[in-house]
Amino acid sequence: MNSVRKALVVLETVADLQPVGVSELAAHLKQPKTSVQRALETLHEASWIRPAVGERTRWELTFRASRLARKAGNHFGLREAALPIMEQLRRETNETIHLAVLDDFEIVLIERLESPHAVRHVEPLGGRAPVLSTATGKAMLSCMDGDEVARVYNEAVKAESQSVAVAPPPSLDALMAELAEIAARGYATTTSWRQDVFATGAVIVAADRRPIAALSVSTPAGRATPENRALHAQLLPIAAQQISEHLF
Incomplete structure (x- = not known):
């Protein structure tokens, strides 16, 4: 459940800051980059986020959201x-x-x-x-x-x-x-x-x-x-x- 909560917080923060990179997300959430990166990978695999156009290291919401x-x-x-x-x-x-x-x-x-x-x-x-x-x-x-x-x-x-x-x-x-x-x-x-x-x-x-x-x-x-x-x-x-x- 903690992992689910963290992923949802990351998703909401991507929505607020998009397009946004892992370093900015980690600083905003005051979380380790490694845990934020894992949440981003999970959300990407589930098609909730995608790399921003022309910015492969930054993320934005997909139309699923x-x-x-x-x-x-x-x-x-x-x-x-x-x-x-x-x-x-x-x-x-x-x-x-x-x-x-x-x-x-x-x-x-x-x-x-x-x-x-x-x-x-x-x-x-x-x-x-x-x-x-x-x-x-x-x-x-x-x-x-x-x-x-x-x-x-x-x-x-x-x-x-x-x-x-x-x-x-x-x-x-x-x-x-x-x-x-x-x-x-x-x-x-x-x-x-x-x-x-x-x-x-x-x-x-x-x-x-x-x-x-x-x-x-x-x-x-x-x-x-x-x-x-x-x-x-x-x-x-x-x-x-x-x-x-x-x-x-």
């Missing part, structure tokens, strides 16, 4: 309900649309539709992101009660303290104040997850208002004009509500 992410969405009917609305949102914004769920204290991407622009922002399917730094994460947190937010916050801060954080996490009080604003206006924004990327996110809720997923529009900062930001802020809550209605 993407297929698993899609099946996770299918299990709850979420992907089927979301895709037509995501396609409409992509046509209206001409930007990349992401669909994500919350897994403990991280965001996991389960679907995306890419922008037609040559310059665009795209996250890998199955990739993970910090809940405190993403528009999708903050949108989902805005629908939780204070105790649940505090639990997720403490776990997220603890995890970020063991890795290289994109930006220092806010205090819990500052986060709660921001979440109240997000809940009031119906959408979240962020520029702190990816450099030169502006994202807007809205929560998809169950019939009891429990957050089950979030939708986002991600755009390079150069196209994040006041007009485009206002358009995304207008369209996203409507799209998220439509998905909720299709689900329930």
Whole structure:
């Protein structure tokens, strides 16, 4: 079981850092290179990872991981309900649309539709992101009660303290104040997850208002004009509500 756990951790880290080599993985995980190399070989033999194009000593996910992410969405009917609305949102914004769920204290991407622009922002399917730094994460947190937010916050801060954080996490009080604003206006924004990327996110809720997923529009900062930001802020809550209605 320990070997399985190690291999899964390596797989998740490859997803976060791809394309990535064994030395970088070992340093990031603080594990011996030999054990990381064994896990990589096992994952490669099982067709979960492959050598990156033109970089035989670096690794990236195969489509098997993407297929698993899609099946996770299918299990709850979420992907089927979301895709037509995501396609409409992509046509209206001409930007990349992401669909994500919350897994403990991280965001996991389960679907995306890419922008037609040559310059665009795209996250890998199955990739993970910090809940405190993403528009999708903050949108989902805005629908939780204070105790649940505090639990997720403490776990997220603890995890970020063991890795290289994109930006220092806010205090819990500052986060709660921001979440109240997000809940009031119906959408979240962020520029702190990816450099030169502006994202807007809205929560998809169950019939009891429990957050089950979030939708986002991600755009390079150069196209994040006041007009485009206002358009995304207008369209996203409507799209998220439509998905909720299709689900329930």
